[in-house]
Structures are given as C-alpha cells and as structure tokens.
Amino acid sequence: xxxTPNTGFMSRLMLRKSVAQVQHETETSQLKxxxxxxxxxxxxxxxxxxxxxxxxxxxAAALHAGPAxxxxxxxxxxxxxxxxxxxAELSSTLPVSGSAYTYSYTTIGEFAAWVMGxxxxxxxxxxxxxxxxxxxxxxxxxxxxxxxxIPPEFTGPxxxxxxxxxxxVLDAAGNPVTTIFNLPAxxxxxxxxxxxxxxxxxxxxxxxxxVAIKMTVIIAxxxxxxxxxxxxxxxxxxxxxxxxxxxxxxxxEFGWSGILxxxxxxxxxxxxxxxxxxxxxEAKNPKRDLPFGIIGSLLVCTILYIxxxxxxxxxVNYRELxxxxxxxxxxxxxxxxxxxFAKTIKIGAIIGLTSVILVLMYGQTRIxxxxxxxxxxxxxxxxxxxxxxxxxxxxxxxxxxxxxxAGFFDINTLGDMTSVGTLAAFGIVCLAVIxxxxxxxxxxxxxxxxxxxxxxxxxxxxxxxLIFTVESRVLQFFGWYVIGAIVLYFLxxxxxxxxxxxxxxxxxxxxxxxxxPEDQPGN
Numbered sequence: 001x002x003x004t005p006n007t008g009f010m011s012r013l014m015l016r017k018s019v020a021q022v023q024h025e026t027e028t029s030q031l032k033x034x035x036x037x038x039x040x041x042x043x044x045x046x047x048x049x050x051x052x053x054x055x056x057x058x059x060a061a062a063l064h065a066g067p068a069x070x071x072x073x074x075x076x077x078x079x080x081x082x083x084x085x086x087x088a089e090l091s092s093t094l095p096v097s098g099s100a101y102t103y104s105y106t107t108i109g110e111f112a113a114w115v116m117g118x119x120x121x122x123x124x125x126x127x128x129x130x131x132x133x134x135x136x137x138x139x140x141x142x143x144x145x146x147x148x149x150i151p152p153e154f155t156g157p158x159x160x161x162x163x164x165x166x167x168x169v170l171d172a173a174g175n176p177v178t179t180i181f182n183l184p185a186x187x188x189x190x191x192x193x194x195x196x197x198x199x200x201x202x203x204x205x206x207x208x209x210x211v212a213i214k215m216t217v218i219i220a221x222x223x224x225x226x227x228x229x230x231x232x233x234x235x236x237x238x239x240x241x242x243x244x245x246x247x248x249x250x251x252x253e254f255g256w257s258g259i260l261x262x263x264x265x266x267x268x269x270x271x272x273x274x275x276x277x278x279x280x281x282e283a284k285n286p287k288r289d290l291p292f293g294i295i296g297s298l299l300v301c302t303i304l305y306i307x308x309x310x311x312x313x314x315x316v317n318y319r320e321l322x323x324x325x326x327x328x329x330x331x332x333x334x335x336x337x338x339x340x341f342a343k344t345i346k347i348g349a350i351i352g353l354t355s356v357i358l359v360l361m362y363g364q365t366r367i368x369x370x371x372x373x374x375x376x377x378x379x380x381x382x383x384x385x386x387x388x389x390x391x392x393x394x395x396x397x398x399x400x401x402x403x404x405x406a407g408f409f410d411i412n413t414l415g416d417m418t419s420v421g422t423l424a425a426f427g428i429v430c431l432a433v434i435x436x437x438x439x440x441x442x443x444x445x446x447x448x449x450x451x452x453x454x455x456x457x458x459x460x461x462x463x464x465x466l467i468f469t470v471e472s473r474v475l476q477f478f479g480w481y482v483i484g485a486i487v488l489y490f491l492x493x494x495x496x497x498x499x500x501x502x503x504x505x506x507x508x509x510x511x512x513x514x515x516x517p518e519d520q521p522g523n
Contacts, residue, residue: 037289039208044276044297046211046355048269049218053308054349055134056265056415058326064252065262066245067313070306072262077302079263079466080270082459083426084298085449086433087273088291092446093436100429101367105374107432107439110500114493116428117371118485122421124364125398127268128189128357129405130414133157135353136184136406141325142346154183157410185406192358193399196365199388210355217348218304221327224341225311228334236314245318252469264466266305268418271360273298291447325349361398368394375498376489416474423463424478430459 035043061069090103101120105113140155152162152169156179162169169177229236247255273294283289312321312330323329327349331342369391372381381394405414433449433456449455467475494500 035283035289037285037292040276040283040289040293041296041300042208042211043359044273044293045215045301046359048271048273048297048301049211049214049304049352049356053218053269053305054138054325054327054353055131055411056269057309057312058321058323058329059412060262060265061309061313061318061326062320062322064254064258064265066243066254066258066318067240068244068259069262069266069313069318070309072259072266073302073305073309075260075263076267076270076466077298077305079267079426079459079462080273080298080302082455082462083429084273084294086430086456086459088294088447089433089445089449090429090436091276091290091294092288093443100425100432101370103432103436104428107435108428110376110494110497111489112428114376114489115482115485116425117367117376118482119421119425119428120367121364122418122481123268123271123425124360124367125402126405126414126421127271127418128360128364128398128402129185129409130268130411130418131353131356131360132185132189132402132406133182133409133411133414135188135350135357136182138325138328138346138349138353139184141328142343142350145343145346150184152177153180155179156182158408160410182407186403188354188357189361189403189406190399192354192361193395193402195358196362196395196399197385197388197390197392199390210351210358214348214352214355217345217352218308220341221331221345221348222304222307222311225315225330225334226307229311229314239314239317252471257469260466261469264419264423264469265415267466268415268422269305270298270301271422288446357402361395361402364398364402365391365395368398375496375501376493413474416470417477420467420470420474420478423467427460427463430456430463 057069060072061067065072087100090100094103094106101113101117104116136155140150143150156162158180160179162177162179244256244259245254247253247257252258252261276290276293276297283293308327312326315330316333320329325346328342328346331338331345334341368377368381371377372379372391372394381397382391383393384390385392434453436443437452
C-alpha cells in the first residue's frame with residue numbers, strides 16, 4: 001500500500017512512489033507484453049532515423065554549421081549517449097510504462113514527475129508535429145514530380161509566405177502566396193492515431209516493415225551518392241572549403257557557435273531511444289530488452305547520421321540545403337539520369353517519417369496513460385479499449401493535438417521548442433540516476449551506468465548547456481510553458497493525485513481504471 005501522505009508542503013511535493021508500487025503497476029497492467037529486444041531496437045530506429053536526416057539536417061547546415069554539421073551530429077550523439085546510459089539503467093531498474101515520468105516520480109518526487117510529464121509533451125507530442133510537417137514537404141514534392149499539385153495555400157503553416165527555390169511563390173495577380181493550413185501534415189497525424197487505437201501489436205508490425213524499407217533507402221543513399229562523390233572527389237571536395245565557415249558575428253551563425261546551435265537543432269531526432277523506454281509494460285523481458293533496445297538503436301543511428309551528413313554536404317554546397325527536402329536535393333545533384341533514384345529517396349523519406357510520427361505518438365499516449373492512472377490527469381485518459389487493449393481516448397486526443405500543431409505552425413519553431421523540452425527532460429533523467437543510486441543503492445539493476453557519477457553529471461551539464469544555444473524567444477516560451485504547467489499542478493494534479501490521498505495507483509475496475517475515493521466501498 002502507498003504510504004500516508006505527509007502534510008508538510010515540501011514533503012507533499014517530494015512524495016514518491018515506492019518500488020513496490022511501481023512493481024504493482026507493472027504486474028497489474030492490462031497492456032499486452034508483445035515486444036521483444038529486436039522489436040525495441042526497430043522501435044528506436046523507427047523514431048531516430050527520420051527528421052534529423054530527412055528534414056532538419058539541411059537547415060542546420062545551411063544556416064548554422066556548414067559542412068561541420070557532422071560535428072553537430074557527433075556532439076548531439078555524445079550527449080544522447082550520456083542520457084541513453086542513464087535511461088538504460090533506470091529502465092532496467094524500473095521497467096514500467098511512463099518512462100522518464102515514472103523515473104522522476106520514484107526518485108525525486110511527484111512535483112518533478114509532473115514537470116517531466118509537461119516536458120515529455122514537448123518531446124513527444126510536439127516532435128510528432130515537427131516530423132509531420134517534414135513529411136508533408138516530401139509528399140508535396142513527390143506529388144509535384146508526378147504532376148499532382150496540392151493548392152500551395154494548404155501546404156504550410158498559417159500566415160507564412162511560401163518560398164520555393166529561394167524565391168517567393170506568386171499567385172496569378174503577382175502577389176506572394178501566403179499559406180493557410182498544412183493539410184497533408186494534419187491528415188497523417190489523424191491517420192496514424194487511428195492505427196494506434198487498433199493496437200500496439202499491429203502498429204509494431206507495421207513499424208518493422210517501414211523501418212526495413214527505410215534502412216534500405218538510407219544505406220542506398222550513402223553508398224550510391226558516396227560512390228559518386230569518391231569518383232569526382234577533387235570537384236566535390238571544394239564544397240568542404242571551408243569545413244567550418246567563418247562566423248558572421250551573430251550568435252549561432254557558423255563557427256563553433258553555429259556547430260553547437262546546429263547540435264541543438266538536430267538533437268530532437270535522437271529521442272528514439274527514449275521512446276523505447278516508454279514500452280516498459282509491453283516488453284517481454286524489460287530488464288534485458290530495454291537496455292539492448294536503447295543502446296543498440298542509438299549506436300546504429302548515430303553512425304548513419306554522420307555518414308549521411310558527410311555525403312550530403314559534399315555532393316551540394318551547404319548553402320543550397322535550406323529546404324524541406326535536403327536529401328532529395330542531394331540526389332538531384334547526381335543529374336537527370338538519376339531521377340528515378342531521386343523519386344525512390346523521396347518515397348523512402350515519406351515512409352521513414354511516417355514511422356517516426358507513429359513512434360512519437362505512441363510514446364505520448366503511454367505517458368498520458370500512466371499519468372491518468374496516478375490521478376494527475378483525468379481518469380478518462382487511462383481507459384483501455386475492451387477489444388484493442390489500448391488507451392483509445394487519450395490516443396484520439398494526442399492525434400488531434402499533434403494534427404492541429406502540425407497544421408498551423410512552422411517546422412523551425414516547433415523543432416526548437418521540442419529540442420528545449422527534450423534536453424531538459426534528459427537532464428532530469430541523468431539527475432534521477434544519481435538520486436536513485438544515493439537513496440536506493442540496494443535495488444537490483446539490470447544495467448549500471450559506467451564511470452558513475454561522472455557520466456550522469458556530464459549528461460546534466462551537457463544537456464543544459466545546449467539549451468542555452470537556442471533562440472531567446474523559444475526560451476521565453478519555454479519559461480512560460482513551465483510556469484503554466486506548475487500552476488496546473490497545484491490547481492488539479494496535487495488535488496487529485498492518488499499518492500497524495502494514500503491510494504495505490506492500480507486498477508480496480510474494468511478497462512484498467514485507477515482506484516478513486518468514490519470507488520471505495522461505502523462511497
């Protein structure tokens with residue numbers, strides 16, 4: 001049973017779940033355990049390989065790092081490795097749905113868990129919107145190759161002037177075209193939320209097929225374009241002159257400042273390993289499989305990112321990559337005889353980005369599910385469909401929220417907001433490892449972070465250092481967002497928390513409902 005809440009204000013904020021409660025939630029969950037170690041690796045790869053390569057790499061290179069964007073990927077990969085090791089330890093110790101939210105709840109306390117839940121909404125829900133916008137760009141480009149034209153007003157965020165080839169698009173009267181709504185991005189979010197309602201087992205099977213296709217396309221891109229560059233190395237090596245462009249004097253524009261800024265841009269594309277840890281209650285052997293999925297997917301994807309960035313910035317000058325489809329631009333540089341390959345790459349990008357949206361939305365629904373079981377969100381979000389055994393109500397809500405964000409906001413704003421939320425969440429996870437080692441050293445751990453406490457401490461410092469490379473307007477939004485989340489906690493979360501009421505957050509009714517006071521005998 002949960003311990004009786006302490007009436008002290010700080011004690012209430014730091015009230016923690018016991019390890020027994022976490023184990024109870026794992027044992028009583030109605031979610032099916034269908035995911036093996038390779039399912040989890042594919043789950044991670046399905047999330048990581050996507051937006052970083054297909055969408056934001058070009059923006060990061062063209063505006064901030066130049067050819068040195070590969071160093072940005074390396075820096076982001078190292079920071080992610082530090083956080084990934086911490087995730088691996090926590091997921092092997094506390095193998096439950098909810099990921100970093102649950103880790104924070106069990107180590108630092110409920111208030112930290114609530115803040116983490118708010119950060120994860122940026123990390124998953126908003127990231128899904130980012131990728132949906134990129135998906136839309138490739139779809140519009142591919143359909144254009146086939147002579148199918150979507151009205152340009154419905155291919156971008158509200159109120160933004162449409163630019164193609166570096167020049168504004170004009171209507172028949174010669175006026176700049178202003179976009180109203182990104183219809184393709186909206187529709188893909190709605191379609192994938194419907195797939196997730198059907199069930200994680202079915203979704204995982206679809207994801208495995210998508211990842212296999214995507215990996216084939218990525219490797220083909222590296223080999224074919226890389227071979228072409230090597231055959232004409234003297235010509236294309238000029239695109240790396242200089243490797244690190246001279247800084248312009250503006251913060252984050254080239255030089256080492258630009259490399260760090262680009263690292264924060266591409267960072268959000270590495271969150272696939274974190275999505276693996278949200279599958280704790282659906283993994284067949286969590287203590288063994290979760291660390292395998294996290295570290296394996298992160299290692300594979302970091303290598304592929306670096307190889308793609310090398311090939312891309314050699315085949316075309318980095319200044320030409322500030323486009324929504326940089327990989328397609330790189331393939332087009334091979335010449336018209338390779339047009340068939342360019343179309344293949346665009347199709348692969350669309351497939352790849354589809355899997356990323358799927359995994360991100362999946363992770364967000366499981367976080368809402370866990371928070372609802374704890375009473376911090378309305379109980380309806382923990383309702384499990386009687387047939388599909390999925391949290392269908394919150395899956396529909398996540399689909400609507402991500403679809404609206406993707407439809408109305410531009411990719412750079414969404415991406416920067418996602419990066420800040422992700423970095424803050426990763427920093428807290430690194431802190432949670434240190435906290436749990438000090439407060440519960442006796443817990444069995446299937447995996448331990450090496451060189452403790454140096455690596456977790458470096459992870460904290462690295463994550464928060466990258467946060468401050470982001471534009472000030474994004475940091476201001478982030479500050480107000482966190483303040484709003486804190487206010488909501490005191491208005492709703494603290495008042496309805498099952499742990500604050502001394503109740504176990506396990507199921508008591510059909511459809512995996514949590515125990516609420518009014519459900520107790522005599523109420």
